[in-house]
Amino acid sequence: MTPRVVFPNKVLPYLLVAPQLAITLVFFYWPAGQALYQSMLKEDPFGLKSKFVWFANFEKVLADPAYVNSIKVTAVFSLATALVAMSVALLLAVMAEKVVRGKGVYRTLMIWPYAVAPAIAGMLFLFLFNPSIGTLAVLMRKAGIAWDPLLDGTDAMVLVVTAAAWKQISYNFLFFVAGLQAIPKSLIEAAAIDGAGETKRFWTIVFPLLAPTTFFLLVINTTYAFFDTFGIIHAVTGGGPGKATETLVYKVYNDGFVNLILGDSAAQSVILMVIVIALTAIQFRYVERKVHYG
Amino acid sequence: MRFHGVAAGVAATLTLFSTTSAFAVTQISWWHAMTGANAEVVDKISKDFNASQSDYEIVPVFKGTYPETLNAGIAAFRAGQSPDIIQVFDVGTGVMMAAEGAIKPVAEVLEGAGLKFDKSQYLPGIVGYYSKPDGTMLSFPYNSSSPILYYNKDIFQKAGLDVNNPPKTWNEVWDAAKKIKTSGAAACGYTSTWLTWIHTENFAAWNNVSWATGENGLAGGEVELKINAPLYVNHFQALADLAKDGTFKYGGRTSEAKQIFLAGECGIFTESSGGLGDIVKSGMNYGIGQLPYDSDAPGAPQNTTPGGASLWVFGGKTDEQYKGVAAFFTYLSKTEVQEYLHQKSGYLPVTLAAYEATKASGFYDKNPGRETPILQMMGKAPTENSKGVRLPNLPQVRDIENEEFEKMLAGQQTAQQALDNVVQRGNAAIKDAMGN
Numbered sequence: 001m002t003p004r005v006v007f008p009n010k011v012l013p014y015l016l017v018a019p020q021l022a023i024t025l026v027f028f029y030w031p032a033g034q035a036l037y038q039s040m041l042k043e044d045p046f047g048l049k050s051k052f053v054w055f056a057n058f059e060k061v062l063a064d065p066a067y068v069n070s071i072k073v074t075a076v077f078s079l080a081t082a083l084v085a086m087s088v089a090l091l092l093a094v095m096a097e098k099v100v101r102g103k104g105v106y107r108t109l110m111i112w113p114y115a116v117a118p119a120i121a122g123m124l125f126l127f128l129f130n131p132s133i134g135t136l137a138v139l140m141r142k143a144g145i146a147w148d149p150l151l152d153g154t155d156a157m158v159l160v161v162t163a164a165a166w167k168q169i170s171y172n173f174l175f176f177v178a179g180l181q182a183i184p185k186s187l188i189e190a191a192a193i194d195g196a197g198e199t200k201r202f203w204t205i206v207f208p209l210l211a212p213t214t215f216f217l218l219v220i221n222t223t224y225a226f227f228d229t230f231g232i233i234h235a236v237t238g239g240g241p242g243k244a245t246e247t248l249v250y251k252v253y254n255d256g257f258v259n260l261i262l263g264d265s266a267a268q269s270v271i272l273m274v275i276v277i278a279l280t281a282i283q284f285r286y287v288e289r290k291v292h293y294g
Numbered sequence: 295m296r297f298h299g300v301a302a303g304v305a306a307t308l309t310l311f312s313t314t315s316a317f318a319v320t321q322i323s324w325w326h327a328m329t330g331a332n333a334e335v336v337d338k339i340s341k342d343f344n345a346s347q348s349d350y351e352i353v354p355v356f357k358g359t360y361p362e363t364l365n366a367g368i369a370a371f372r373a374g375q376s377p378d379i380i381q382v383f384d385v386g387t388g389v390m391m392a393a394e395g396a397i398k399p400v401a402e403v404l405e406g407a408g409l410k411f412d413k414s415q416y417l418p419g420i421v422g423y424y425s426k427p428d429g430t431m432l433s434f435p436y437n438s439s440s441p442i443l444y445y446n447k448d449i450f451q452k453a454g455l456d457v458n459n460p461p462k463t464w465n466e467v468w469d470a471a472k473k474i475k476t477s478g479a480a481a482c483g484y485t486s487t488w489l490t491w492i493h494t495e496n497f498a499a500w501n502n503v504s505w506a507t508g509e510n511g512l513a514g515g516e517v518e519l520k521i522n523a524p525l526y527v528n529h530f531q532a533l534a535d536l537a538k539d540g541t542f543k544y545g546g547r548t549s550e551a552k553q554i555f556l557a558g559e560c561g562i563f564t565e566s567s568g569g570l571g572d573i574v575k576s577g578m579n580y581g582i583g584q585l586p587y588d589s590d591a592p593g594a595p596q597n598t599t600p601g602g603a604s605l606w607v608f609g610g611k612t613d614e615q616y617k618g619v620a621a622f623f624t625y626l627s628k629t630e631v632q633e634y635l636h637q638k639s640g641y642l643p644v645t646l647a648a649y650e651a652t653k654a655s656g657f658y659d660k661n662p663g664r665e666t667p668i669l670q671m672m673g674k675a676p677t678e679n680s681k682g683v684r685l686p687n688l689p690q691v692r693d694i695e696n697e698e699f700e701k702m703l704a705g706q707q708t709a710q711q712a713l714d715n716v717v718q719r720g721n722a723a724i725k726d727a728m729g730n
Contacts, residue, residue, distance in 0.1 A: 046393040047372045133553055150544055151537075151704040240547065241700035257365055259690035260389060261727075 032273060038266035045260040057267035066243060067251070067268070074226065074247040077161060081229070082221035084165035086214065089172030094202065096173075097180050107177065114170035118228060122235030125163035149237065153244030156237045160245050163236060164229045172217050179213035180206070219283045227276070248272055322618045323377040324354045327363040327603070331571060332437070332639050339635070343625045350618035360603065361689070364389070367608075371396055376608040378615055379622075381436060383603045385688045387424065388511070390606050391432060392686045398609045398616070400623065401431040406613070407620035415627070415645050419671040420600045423682040427513050433604035434623050437641040439568035440598045440667035441492040443467075443583040446480070449561035450581075453479035460562075460583030467562060467586050468532055468541075474561040475541045482543040484536070485551045485560040489699050490692040491601055492564050492585070493529065494521050499599045499680035500670075501525065501591035510683040516728070517685060519720045522713035525588060530702065530709035537703045544703050547696045566601055567667035570640045582663030584670055598670040599682040602641060642668055687727035691720045 039057055043050035061067050096106050113121070128136045131148050140147045149156040183206060191201050230249050233239065239246035239254060246254070252272065256265030328336050333356060340352040357363040360383035367380040382390050390397055404411045411431060413421055420435045443460055450457045453474045461467040471483025486492055498505035504520040511517040536542035543560055545551025555563035556576045564585065573580050587594035607619055625631060632648030635641060637657055643649045649668060652658065658665040685691055695716050702712035 044392060045368050045389060046396045048393060048395045130553075133557060150546060151700055153704070238547065240697065241704060242697045242706075254693070258361055259687060259693065260368070261687075261690070 035266050035269050035273070038262055039270045040263075041266075042263050045262065053263070057263040058271070061264055061267045061271070066246075069243055070246045070248050070251045073157075073243070073245060074249075077157065077164075077229075077245070077247055078222050078225035080157075080161045081164045081168065081225040082218060084161060085168040085221055086172050086217055088165065089169045089217075090176050090210075090214075092169070093173050093176035093180055094206070096177065107173075110173045111170045113167055114174075116167060118164075118167065118231030119235050121163055121167045122232040125159060125166075125232075126236050129159050149241075151241050153241055156241055156245050160229070160233055160236050163232050164225060167232070168221060168224055172221065175213050175217055176210065179210045183209050215286075216283075219279065223276070223279055226279075227272075248275075319351045320349065320614050320618045321351050321353055322379065322615060322622060324352055324379040324381075324605075324622075325357045325363055325367060325377045326354055326381040327357060327360045327383070328381070328437075329356075332641075335635060335639050339626070339631060342631075343622055346625065347621065350621055352618075352622055360386070371608065376610070378611055378619055379605050379607055381603050382433070382606050384423075384601050384682075385692065387433070387604070388684045388686045388688050391426070391684070396609055397432070398607045398611075399426075399430050399432045400434045400605075400607060403607050403616050404620050404623065407617045409620055409624060415647065417642070417644055417646060417649070417668070417672065419597060419676055419681075420642070420644055422676060423600050424604050427509075433606045434626065435600070435644045436603055436605045436626070437568070437635075437639065438600040438602040438644065439566045439641055440600060440671055441488070441496050441564055441585050442567050442663070442666050442670070443585055444555065444563045444565060444573060445581050445583065446555070446558065446561050446563075447579040447581050449474060449480045449558070453477040453561065457581070460581055461586055462584065463589040464529060464532070464586045465589055468536060471536060471541050471562055475539070480559060480561045481540065482554070482560040483541045484562040484564075485543045485545055485554045486564040487545065487549040487551045487566065487569070488601075489547075490695045491566075493533070494526070494695065495683050496585060496598050497526070497529065497588070499597060499676075499682070500585055500595050501588045502593035502596040502677055502679050503591060504679050505683050506685075509678040509681065512681055512684050517724055519691075519717045519724075522710070522717045525591060526713055527709050528590070529588060530699070530713060534702050534705075534709050534712075538705065544700075547692075567642070567664075568602065568640050570664070582666055584666055593677075595670075595673070596680045597672070597674050597676055598667070599680065600642070600671065640664070642671070685724055685727070687723060690723050690727070694719045694723065 040052060040054055041050045042053045042057070092110060096103065096110065099106055116124075126134075128134050129147070129149060131137050131141075131150055137147055146152075147155055149159045187205055187209075188201055191205055196204070226247075227249055229247070230253065233245055233247060233250050234253070237245040239250050248268065249272065252265050252268045255261045255268065324336075324340070326333075326336055336354050340354045344351050355377070357366045360381075363380065364382055364386045367376065367382070370376045376396075401411050413429075413431070416435070417438075420438050421431060424433045424435055425431050445460050447457050450470075453470075454477060455470055455473060461470045467484055474480050474483040495505060497503075498510065498521070503523060503525050504510065506520050507518045508515050533542055537544060543551075543554055545554050549565065549569065551560075551563070552565060552569055552572060554560050555565075556572065556578065558578070570582075584595065585598055605623075607616070611619075627645055629645065629647045629651050632643045632645050633651050633655075636643040636648060636652055643652060653665070698707075698712040698715045698719075701707050702709060707715075
């Protein structure tokens, strides 16, 4: 029997949540409302002349081949980033489990990159892989690999995916380690006694039991690749070459802050807002319940 | 109570002091985008101006890169908090001009303060670029530069090229670049920063060909790009062909290629005259030549156009503030200030007197090449093709150009296709921007 908590004061609870509500209103609802309003305006950068155009900006954006291209780029980029970040993290987590001595040190080192800001991660990779001055680029050239992310769209995509995935591996690693620890040792030991090899044990016992964690991470990683990688793309490719690495978020920035087409940019950010709401809904509906934070 | 009385008295005195000082000195805010050595120049000029008189105080504030500064200014204006003076890069000129209600033309600021703006004292190529079609000066040219050719003398020597004779035409550049590559003197022959600014906008002016209709957009009214004309197509096809075997090496959309040249990877390099500082600092055995021209162009070389930035004054300020701005611009035009600016930063002097004074001081004899961009800009009276280019959305059009150039250099399309795409996409974007 848990005692029922009753607040006799009718006002106090509201007062206590008021600061949080104020922050949410000022930093989330107000800008979102502004974006919605701006997305229906056609306006010059200084806001001297503006015209209410209803959904014309949305029609224009959705009919723009460059926008369709950036949807494709975002899909490729997000899936590749999530896949690389998760598979490498899973491999490292499984391997780190096997380490007998210094487990803690390994784990700590693995988590470090997560503390690096995206823009700095971008600069790191830029310096390593810059075709002219990059340390690794020079080695690749010596090995006879044609490497030119400045002009080759595929190379550029590989570069930003690598940088984005590298930064996210730590986070995934943490969850996979927790997930692995939650798997009962008895199951694995029983399978070992029955003669199942290591690979078989992994695919038939460990991997299925990690499924909730994996699904959770898939959503988180996709969201990350969608929205938190702006700094990396801005620092490494600037959306180029051509439009090969221009993701939806980067296009919002470029159209709004470089090209100063505020209406189009706002319309794009509203579309992105709808996508985030959908992703969050999926996360709450299907993921939160099934994940066990071991 | 006694204590309270004292505290109130102190507070009152403090308020009194601060209000008197606010009445005595009018603060003028100046948002700029200068870093490194150029930021020191900004601070020194401001400090000297403040020391030279007691009515006004210039307060320089660094606001980030050029686009960031422009965005900060726009955001501040929309919030009713605009600075008095803002430094806007050349590409943003069209954006500022389109915002007539937001800015106050420099000519009006000076006249309002009872000063007269004497155009004849300024370098015509620069003043023309920052004026309205009717000749009204809109912004004050602060830092101007022009593209020139740099070459690595050691690489020239190794390739068996004449060290004292840099290539003058683009065909000579291509030949020299091939020689550098085939002789093994360097990994690449030629590289360039800013393909848009150097190879289209200045290419048009220097070769006296049209970049766009309506005097390249300067006349106002409708504008259509003209950069898929045969002269451009030939030029870019040559670049694309040289890119195939690495004789021409692409560095990036802005000034990234400077690193390639500084690393000794390429022998020839075109870049802004403002980029000289880093090349001097690297200790390279370099030489300077004029920007190459196209030998197929009948009038070439004509004149090059300014890049860099100018100072804009926001509207809606008090008369006192405008007087302060006018006093500061007058100070900036002084010969000794311009001389300092030119010699220290590598940007061009904006007054003829400062140029003459620098010349007389023997600065150009000690620093050959520093005069090249000035001679390039002053050589001939500008034609309708060579006053510069102006679009309300030049940043966007440059983006489009860069995207198509990158696809072309990657071998996905020919120069003709790339330039046709630029014209088609660019015209649509310009129409859209003008329809605002």
